[in-house]
Amino acid sequence: MGAQIDPVVKAFNAKYPFLSIKVLKKDPPELVKQVGEEYKAGIFTVDAYELDDFGLRPLLEMGVLAPSPRRKPRITRRRRASRASVG
Numbered sequence: 001m002g003a004q005i006d007p008v009v010k011a012f013n014a015k016y017p018f019l020s021i022k023v024l025k026k027d028p029p030e031l032v033k034q035v036g037e038e039y040k041a042g043i044f045t046v047d048a049y050e051l052d053d054f055g056l057r058p059l060l061e062m063g064v065l066a067p068s069p070r071r072k073p074r075i076t077r078r079r080r081a082s083r084a085s086v087g
Helices: 006-015 030-038 051-061
Strands: none
Touching: 006 030
């Protein structure tokens, strides 16, 4: 396979020996084309992708990927310290 993916596959197989994993290596344009065609045909065999932005963008535009939910920034307001007036 490859130096980067080998440890991931080994750890996955150790943790989930009852599942099989198949790593498919292709050039990004070929992979995008294949995944897009399979998705349109109702074939959903891919669980993970390793692509750069240029490979992921077409899959996102085809509707193959769901955009990640963006976290709304939490707005916190500082409370004003109340001062007791002594009179």
